[in-house]
Amino acid sequence: MSLIKKLAIGALATISALPHMASASAGELNLLTWEGYAADSFITKFEAASGCKVTASYVGSNDDFAAKLAAGGGVYDIITPSLDTVPMLHEAGFVDPIDTTKVEGFDGIYPEFSKVSAVVVDGETWAVPLIWGSVSLIYRPDKLSSTPDSIGVLFDPANKGKVSLWDDKSAIYWTARYLGYDNVFDLTDEQLDAVKAKLLEQKPLVRKYWASAGELTELMANEEVYVSNAWTGLTSKDVNALNKGFNVIEFTPKEKAEGWMDSMMIAKGSPNTECTYKFMSFMQSADGQCGIAGETGYFPVNPKAVQGCMNEDLKKERQVNNVEFVKSLVMWEQPKRLDKYLEVWNAVKAGL
Incomplete structure (x- = not known):
């Protein structure tokens, strides 16, 4: 069913x-x-x-x-x-x-x-x-050794313990694009297995999966996290407005923003x-x-x-x-096999 x-x-x-x-x-x-x-x-x-x-x-x-x-x-x-x-x-x-x-x-x-x-x-x-709107990547330029241009920054062991990711099935979309898959809303079983393996490999790097924009703002403001995906325009505005002595920067990865x-x-x-x-x-x-x-x-x-x-x-x-800007984005669609995507994401969070 x-x-x-x-x-x-x-x-x-x-x-x-x-x-x-x-x-x-x-x-x-x-x-x-x-x-x-x-x-x-x-x-x-x-x-x-x-x-x-x-x-x-x-x-x-x-x-x-x-x-x-x-x-x-x-x-x-x-x-x-x-x-x-x-x-x-x-x-x-x-x-x-x-x-x-x-x-x-x-x-x-x-x-x-x-x-x-x-x-x-x-x-x-x-x-x-x-x-x-869009979902881009956000980072602390004073904490990274080079300027990132790829989703790969979320999977870089150098950022261990300082990575965050939205607690949502869209983590699958990001990972699929990083692995070079274009059909992110209709992944095969083999591709989903590869995505799951990559997310499980990333898990030790993740400080926390954030549940709200406010939570991500706190994680960055408290210097618990240096890099994450984020709602374009919102988190950077909120973090930088706190005047914590550092700024965060947004960027669109070469694999496109959502x-x-x-x-x-x-x-x-x-x-x-x-x-x-x-x-x-x-x-x-x-x-x-x-x-x-x-x-x-x-x-x-x-x-x-x-x-x-x-x-x-x-x-x-x-x-x-x-509206041409829309064409530059990977606009969200309901996955063809929504139940399978949710199963994969829940398994990742459970470490299975």
Whole structure:
């Protein structure tokens, strides 16, 4: 049985077994999202304009969404998974389709995101693009003997005990590219075995697998880690702002950086559809798009929305109207054999 079918069956069983659990109330909006995606700097504007009170819970990995939805019954209204996780959540029955006519500003979203096959299935839209960006590498130039240009820096024995990596199946994507595999989302059993062996070989070099951007910032700020993959623009900004007497630098490896796009999805059976659509519309406005981009350093999905709230230099930095940049990235996709990828990553973490 596939992982998606298992999740769907498990979700239905869990939901039917939890009628006693408290559901979200109308006029309230419960988000399951990432750090920085529910910051007071823009959420308070939404609450004042909409009359909807926002409560946010946070994830550290895309793998958390399905588990929390299955365990939480009707607790959440909107979730914000990455593009490689959207199809699984839809197919597993965790979300409801979206009426895009109720999302103000939807037509301003890059069609490269709003019409992608992971988002639109059989004429129905399952996610509203929110924000996008890349995952690059970050390092302490004062601690490395040379300037790195490759993913190989994560596997260099010279950095033993000072390497970190995001605790996510995407570690497989990074390792596969380092090994020269182009089909990173459809690896063969033999290739997955090679990736697993390389990650197990790397394991003694790793200080810690980080679960959130805040955790990686602490690891670097406390000088526990010198090199890692990281959300482009966020960790370097946060670490360097601490003025610890050193700086960190980001770079795009010769094997390419990864690209991602996070979207808003409506949790199955949410009683707060009025607030959900108000929120989705707000996040396509200038306050929403510039708000989340300002908090995270990521790139807006709605170029029309940011015309009046970003100057030309910032627009250039945040890749506004430069969708060509997407083509330079390895954009995340749902692996063809998601269950196998998760099995491999969990085995690596367990040291098996």
